[in-house]
Amino acid sequence: MSALAARSATAAAPVIAVEGLAKSFGPVEVLKDIRFDLRPGEVQAIIGENGAGKSTLMKILAGHLQPTAGTIRLGGEPVKLAGPVDAEHRGIVLVHQEILLAPDLTVAQNIHLGREVRRGLTLDDKAMNRSAREALDGLGAAIDPRAVVGSLSIAQRQLVQIARALLVPHRIVIFDEPTASLTPHETEALLKVIDDIRRRGVGVLYISHRLPEVKLLADRVTVLRDGRLVGTYEAADLQPADMARLMVGRDVSKLYPDRAAHAAGKPILEVEAMRVPGYVRSASFTLGKGEILGFAGLVGAGRTELLEGILGLRAAEGSVRLDGRPVRFSDARASMDAGIVYLSEDRKGKGLLLQQNLRTNLTLAALDRFTRGALLSPAREEEALTGAIRDFDIRTRRRDLLAGQLSGGNQQKLLLAKMMLLDPRIVVIDEPTRGIDIGTKEQIYRFVAKLADDGKSVIVISSEMPELIGVCDRIIVMREGLVAGEVSGAAMNEREIVMLTTGAGEKEAALAVEGTGP
Amino acid sequence: MKKIVIGLAALALASAAGFAQAQEQKQLTMAVSIPAADHGWTGGVVYHAEREAKLLEERYPGLDIVVKTSPDGAAQANALEDLTAQGIDALVTLPHNSDELTDPIRQVKDSGVFVTVVDRALSDPTIQDLYVAGDNFGLGKHAGEYMKERMTEGGDIVIIRGLPIVIDEERQKGFDEGIAGSKLNVLDRQFGNWSRDDAFKVMQDYLAKYPKIDAVWAQDDDMVVGILEAIEQSGRSDIQFVVGGAGMKDMIKRVQDGDKMVPVDVLYPPAMIATAMDLTAAGLFDQNPVRGNYVLDATLVTQENAAEFYYPDSPF
């Protein structure tokens, strides 16, 4: 992979070039005077903070939105993209950031949705399953084309979506944060796929928050900030830290907060032989006061399910002791009352009511604090919102927006604020920075560190190893429903963790598995 | 609960009877297929069918009667198939709707079953061995004639019809003929769906629309209940009387008691189903000649003869 970045694109005529591109929603200017070009066989990364206008730019290029001003040239010809279908006909395909699949249909049916293969009047399921399997194999994804999409993990769905996009003839492929929900292994496979696409002479636009990945893959990097172009640079000339600086407009080389080495406080949460049917065979761990404990593992290792099981969000059995006393939580209310909150990785599906306003979302879990008797006090809720916007730096132009209208980073801050209203002693955060820009990441890391400094305990579940290593005091690694091992201190490095997550760690891993087995 | 127990017992008896039938030649089965009780009159039909079934089974020990109610035409067609499959000797049916059920009943007939049709004649009258009905045309005509005689000086009347089906049309035609040549002026006619609630609303609206109404004709006694309530609420005294039809016991009682608002009623008795079952059984067992058409008079009930038609135990 390291060879990838060395390949510099030839100076061929650009497949697509834009000039003076602008987009406004009503009075709000989202993009202004954007100019760049993409050459065939080039991977160009578009980077910028959430809200910098990357997604809007991509949607314009894919025909989902019409620009307010500016020109788009395809192969030198000025074009007007009438809609996504038109853009697709012209060879531009967009791999969406969100999963846009029908959950009740199979993988093959989704991949062929709207372009079904027919034999006479009937559908040719065999042919569709075959071509879907080929497409998925090409991505290195072992997914059964006949599986129902609803039964797949988010990462698998993402791959299905990519397979679907690549099925049409294309000369430009736009990836909108394709690796946001992928594990390192899956990411590596995907980067190879993208490299293959580049070798075929296709132009690739690549949006990502993962700057090391950008450094590895991209030929050139275009940076946006606040809807304006900062510049286009040769990737070879930039280090990730430089990219971050260009994006944020200030130095953010120190992403992770300094933390004094913590003597583990007295155990506050002790979990023993926890079993979550279908996900976790057996898991035991303890969490100390003021500790930040990480959970690493591949998607499907059972990390999310383990914590959800402990907190009463799904059926589970095993022993849980809080402050030494045995507890059993029947639902989220019970664990919240005990002072434990859980921030789901699925912010849009389980964290926030996207169709409701910020105030409703903020106070939902802690409504008791905003009532007199049974009566709500909107004034006190508004006060709380003011406080949350200030304390958590939620960036919103208006207070009466719906939660779904916030950017991902601000949604995460709102979710944090919501759960902090419960004044918890233990905070569980699942994928705290998925799909979030670097500036917000830094804020969230600092917040997590501060929680621990204040004597609260934090559990961080994450697929990003640098994040776990940078933030946590100790990391538990899970594999296939078991605790595969634990790393802390000097052993807290990527190599060690990868060995445990993948089972490549020979003896240690094997021992750990046996030690906690049922 | 008690009902359920009785129902189960009846089921057990019925199957026992079916078993007995295999051994004894004289056993005969009569199926009765009628609409479910969706308003007062059909409720009366169900009541009388079940009552008559018990009486007949006592009178003819070899007779087994299956009463089956259906909520709509399609369900009734299915019920007819099921009944035929069980093996029946005679069918007494009050079809939901003539056109829809003519063919299903023809199939029953073709399997050699004696067919008695009640109230609503089939599109092809050759199918029915026996036809028992009330006089729909007469119901309208007698009501119209009564109004014509009562209001020789003329007057303004409003009409509340039932549902747009054949019965309704016949009654309407009869009424129009009944008042023909009079000075009566029909202000309005609307559908009240044979429902008390709907008739109440329509009457309220009539009262708002017309400053003077002399009399009301409604096709059914159920609707008269709603009409009277609406008139009472309005406090208006211009409405002299209301004429209904069917012979609901509350209305017969009012006629008997000399209620000024309900001076008469026109009979269209739900008990006609009992008449039909009785005749059919007589034909089956006693071999009396019964084939033909029986039209029951739409008798005008007045204070003088009301006692004759008052059944305090009937639900209708």
Add this chain to the structure above:
Amino acid sequence: MSDAATTSATPPAPRREIDLRAVAPFVALAALLVFGALVNPNFLGIDNLTNVITRSAFIAVIAVGATFVISAGGLDLSVGSMAAFVAGTMILFLNAAPVEGGVPMIALAMLLALGVGALCGLANGLITTVGRIEPFIVTLGTMGIYRALTIWLAEGGSIAMASRDLRAAYRPVYFGDVFGVPIPVLVILAVAAIGAFVLYRTRFGRHVMAVGSNEDVARYSGIKVDRVRTITYVIQGLCVAIAVLVYVPRLGAATATTGLLWELQAITAVVIGGTALRGGVGRIWGTICGALILELVGNIMVLSDLVSEYLIGAVQGAIIIVAMLIQRSLARR
């Protein structure tokens, strides 16, 4: 997911839009009133309008309950049958006359009706939540059950109040008035006011909206989803019972046709009022407005001489669709 939603570049949203959405049903109602006045001058008479508002009471009150159920993402098709069943049991109780005196007797019967309604609603709620069955199927089933029980109680006929004295004592609850305002109208106002208070101003109401918006988010926020859902069905049952309290004194009887198709009218009123069928948005006053619109449409049809009586259904349908179009086009602005 709308295109703009994922970028921070969201279109300026909408205090004004929200207001319009809430006002839209009232605009449709006003348009209908103008139309009615043009069709027949008697339409705007106090007596006529009072009649129409009064008789919209059943649907309006039931629809307030339906607003709760639908806001929480549920559906109740059994309300019409339930009304007939509650009315039937109430009248049978009155006829059995277990206690002395008209007023205590009626008061007791009212309590019984509320109890039966709440139990019917509880049954719907528990089967839906504990049994994890689609509410459409559950309430379709109980719709048949309540209807059949009514017919069984009535032995196929009707259940009428036997005592003329009781009937006379109870009658004013539908036909009476307080300072010229008919009692059923007061009932509508009271039920709607309480409903709006509960839905907009209490913790429970907020939970209803959250459950209807996204069940998972509600669950992860520590809301007892099943309990909230079940209570909405109990509220629906109570609203049905309250409607029955006003219905019984009108005609003093329950028949096989009592409450027929009320479920569809109630749902229509809720939707015309601006509540989303998918849940998460509830508008109590809009619902009342929707119930009035439905009743007015029927009234205007009888008062007009525009079309033959055979075509009235078609015109009613058309007017409802037009009212919806006015509502939606305003809401979209």
